[in-house]
Amino acid sequence: MICQPTDCPPISGIDIPATRAKYLVERDRRIRKEANAQYIEAAGDFADMYEVDPYTPVTPRDPISARTDVVVLGAGYCGMMVAHGLKQAGIEDFYIVDHAGDFGGTWYWNRYPGIQCDNDAYCYMPLLEETSYMPSKKFTDGYEIQQHCQIIARTFGLYDNALFHTLIRGLRWDGQLNRWHVTTNRGDDIEARFVVIANGPLNKPKLPGIPGIQDFKGKIFHTARWDYGYTGGEWKNPVLDKLGDKKVAIIGTGATAIQVVPHLGRYAGQVYVIQRTPSSVDLRANKPTDLEWFQSLKPGWQQERIRNFHHAAMERLAPGEPDLIQDIWTEISRNLSAELEAEGWPDITVEEFMQRREVMDYRVMERLRRRCEEIVADPATAEALKPWYRFLCKRPCSNDDYYPTFNRPNVELVDVASTQGVERMTEKGFIANGREYEIDCMIFASGYEVTNELHRRWAIEPVAGRDGLSIYDYWADGFKTFQGMMTNGFPNLFFTGFTQAGVNATNSATFIAQGRHIGYIASEALKRGAVTVEPTQEAQDAYIAQLRSVAVDNSDFVEACTPSYFNNEGDQTKKRHIFGEPWGPGFYDFEDRLQRWRDAGTLEGLALTCEPVAA
Numbered sequence: 001m002i003c004q005p006t007d008c009p010p011i012s013g014i015d016i017p018a019t020r021a022k023y024l025v026e027r028d029r030r031i032r033k034e035a036n037a038q039y040i041e042a043a044g045d046f047a048d049m050y051e052v053d054p055y056t057p058v059t060p061r062d063p064i065s066a067r068t069d070v071v072v073l074g075a076g077y078c079g080m081m082v083a084h085g086l087k088q089a090g091i092e093d094f095y096i097v098d099h100a101g102d103f104g105g106t107w108y109w110n111r112y113p114g115i116q117c118d119n120d121a122y123c124y125m126p127l128l129e130e131t132s133y134m135p136s137k138k139f140t141d142g143y144e145i146q147q148h149c150q151i152i153a154r155t156f157g158l159y160d161n162a163l164f165h166t167l168i169r170g171l172r173w174d175g176q177l178n179r180w181h182v183t184t185n186r187g188d189d190i191e192a193r194f195v196v197i198a199n200g201p202l203n204k205p206k207l208p209g210i211p212g213i214q215d216f217k218g219k220i221f222h223t224a225r226w227d228y229g230y231t232g233g234e235w236k237n238p239v240l241d242k243l244g245d246k247k248v249a250i251i252g253t254g255a256t257a258i259q260v261v262p263h264l265g266r267y268a269g270q271v272y273v274i275q276r277t278p279s280s281v282d283l284r285a286n287k288p289t290d291l292e293w294f295q296s297l298k299p300g301w302q303q304e305r306i307r308n309f310h311h312a313a314m315e316r317l318a319p320g321e322p323d324l325i326q327d328i329w330t331e332i333s334r335n336l337s338a339e340l341e342a343e344g345w346p347d348i349t350v351e352e353f354m355q356r357r358e359v360m361d362y363r364v365m366e367r368l369r370r371r372c373e374e375i376v377a378d379p380a381t382a383e384a385l386k387p388w389y390r391f392l393c394k395r396p397c398s399n400d401d402y403y404p405t406f407n408r409p410n411v412e413l414v415d416v417a418s419t420q421g422v423e424r425m426t427e428k429g430f431i432a433n434g435r436e437y438e439i440d441c442m443i444f445a446s447g448y449e450v451t452n453e454l455h456r457r458w459a460i461e462p463v464a465g466r467d468g469l470s471i472y473d474y475w476a477d478g479f480k481t482f483q484g485m486m487t488n489g490f491p492n493l494f495f496t497g498f499t500q501a502g503v504n505a506t507n508s509a510t511f512i513a514q515g516r517h518i519g520y521i522a523s524e525a526l527k528r529g530a531v532t533v534e535p536t537q538e539a540q541d542a543y544i545a546q547l548r549s550v551a552v553d554n555s556d557f558v559e560a561c562t563p564s565y566f567n568n569e570g571d572q573t574k575k576r577h578i579f580g581e582p583w584g585p586g587f588y589d590f591e592d593r594l595q596r597w598r599d600a601g602t603l604e605g606l607a608l609t610c611e612p613v614a615a
C-alpha cells in the first residue's frame with residue numbers, strides 16, 4: 001500500500017514466527033567471519049580519499065608552536081557544539097581543529113548528488129532558535145546544512161578559534177607540563193591544557209575489501225569526496241551531464257546510496273547498483289517549511305520537539321503526547337499510541353509494551369516490503385530489494401525516487417548477497433555472480449570506519465595518557481569512563497558521542513549536552529587554578545557499576561540484526577560497539593543527573609591538582 005507517512009494503516013495478519021525465522025536466515029547468509037576486517041582503510045594507496053580536500057585549496061602556513069587552554073578535535077556538529085559549550089562557560093582560548101577547509105564535518109565532506117538530512121531538520125539542525133534560522137524544508141539539503149554550520153560559527157565567533165586543513169596525528173600527555181602535546185600533519189605542536197575528542201562517528205571513509213580493487217583502471221571515488229569534475233554538475237545543482245556515455249557502478253545500498261542512485265539513474269548511460277543488503281525505503285514526502293507554522297512556534301520549541309522525537313524514536317510516547325515528527329522514524333510509536341489510546345491506555349508492564357512494540361515493528365516492516373513490491377515492476381528485482389530485518393537494524397531511509405529508478409531501462413540491480421559482496425575487481429570492471437561487468441567508473445558508497453577498532457575509527461597515534469598508557473590498550477575490552485566523558489589515567493581529556501553516557505535520538509542534542517558538561521568541568525578547573533582534573537579510580541568504578549546496574553539489555557535485538565556497522569558487522573564478541581553503553585534510564589534522566597551534579601558544585605568524583613607553589 002502506498003500511503004502518506006502519516007496515514008499508513010498497520011498491516012495485519014503477519015506470520016511473525018515465520019518472518020522472524022526469515023530474518024535470521026537473511027542475517028546468517030550475510031555474516032562474514034572477518035567482520036570489520038573485510039574493509040580496507042582509506043590509507044596507503046587510498047589515503048587521498050581521507051586526507052585530501054578536493055573542495056578548498058590549502059593555504060600554506062608555518063607550523064604552530066603554541067599554548068592554549070583547549071584543543072577541540074573536530075569541527076563538525078560535535079566539535080562545534082563542544083566549542084559552543086566552551087564559549088558559554090567563558091573559555092575563549094582554544095583551537096577547534098579539523099582537516100576540512102571549513103565547519104560542517106560530514107556536511108562539509110559529503111556533497112554527493114541528492115544529499116539531504118534524512119531525519120527531521122527541525123530537530124536535527126542544532127541551535128535553530130539561537131541562530132534564528134528556519135530550515136527551508138523538513139529534510140534539508142546538505143549544502144544548506146553546511147551553510148547553517150557557517151552561521152553557527154559566525155554567531156558564536158568560532159572562526160576566531162578555527163584551525164582548518166589540519167589533521168591531528170597524535171595526542172600525548174606531558175606529566176611535566178601537565179598539558180597535552182597535540183601534533184598535526186602541518187608540523188604543529190600545540191600544548192593544550194585540555195583536549196576534547198569530538199570527531200564524530202562518520203569521519204573516516206572505508207572501502208570494501210574486494211580482491212583486485214587496485215587492478216581497476218577506470219575512475220573510482222568515495223561518495224564522501226564526490227568528483228563533480230568527472231560526473232558534471234555541482235553540489236547545489238547536481239546535473240551529472242558528463243555521465244551520459246558512461247557505465248557507472250555504485251557499491252552499497254545504505255542511506256547514502258539511496259540518495260545518490262536516483263541521480264545516477266537519471267543521467268548515466270548505464271548504472272549497476274551493487275547490493276548486499278537492501279535498505280528499507282519509505283515515501284519521503286518532503287515539504288517546504290510552512291512559514292506560518294514556523295512563525296507560530298513559541299520560545300523553547302526546538303528542545304520540546306527534540307524531546308518528543310526522542311520519546312517516539314527511543315522510548316515511548318506518554319498517554320496523550322502527540323507525535324510531532326510524523327515520519328517513518330516515529331511510525332511504530334505513533335501506531336502503538338493510537339492502539340493504546342483506543343484501549344483507554346491500559347496499565348501494561350514494560351515487557352508487555354516491548355512485546356507490542358515488536359509486533360508493530362513487524363507490521364511496519366511488512367508495509368515497507370509491500371511498498372517496494374508495488375513500485376518496482378520486475379518481480380525478481382522487487383524481491384531482492386525487500387528488507388528482511390527489524391526496524392532500526394539498519395538506518396531507515398525515505399526517498400520518493402529510489403524504487404522507481406529500478407524501472408528505468410538503464411539501471412540494473414546486481415545482487416551480491418549470495419557471495420557476501422563483489423567477487424573481484426578487474427582492470428575493466430567487476431565480477432559478480434560469475435559475470436564480468438565492464439564499467440567506466442566505480443563509486444564507493446561503502447560507509448565509514450564506525451567500528452569497535454577505535455584506532456581505525458580515530459586514526460590518531462598515539463593517544464597516550466599518564467606514563468604513556470595508550471587509550472587503545474586501556475579500552476581494549478570496552479569503555480571505562482566517568483560520566484562517559486573522562487577516564488582515569490588520561491587527565492584533562494574529554495570524550496564525546498557514544499561511550500557510556502546518555503544518548504539522544506537527535507545526535508546534535510547529545511553533543512550540545514556533552515559540550516555543556518565539558519565546558520563546565522574545564523572552566524571550573526581553570527577557575528580553581530587546577531592544572532589537572534581526572535576521575536578517581538573509585539568514582540570511575542562506581543559510575544560503571546551504576547551504569548551497568550541500570551543498563552537495558554538489547555543484545556537479543558542487536559544479535560538478530562543483519563550485519564552492519566550498527567552491530568559491529570555481526571561480531572558480538574567485543575563488548576564495545578558503535579552505540580557504546582548508553583545510560584539505561586534514558587537521555588533526560590542522565591541530563592537531570594548531570595545537572596544536579598553541576599549544581600552541587602563539588603566536582604564529586606574528580607581529583608584536581610594545582611601547580612606546586614615554589615618554596
Ligand code: NDP
Nearest residue numbers: 116117118208252253254255256276277395421422446447
Ligand atoms: P553504510 O555503512 O550504511 O552502507 C555501506 C554500504 O556498502 C552497505 O550497503 C554495505 O552492504 C555496502 N557494502 C560494503 N561492503 C560491500 C561489499 N564488499 N560488497 C557489496 N556491498 C558492500 O554507509 P552510508 O554511507 O550509506 O551511511 C553511513 C551513515 O551515514 C548512515 O547510517 C547515516 O548515519 C549517515 N547518513 C546520513 C544521512 C542523512 O542524514 N542524510 C545520509 C547518508 C548517510 P551491507 O549492508 O551488506 O554491509
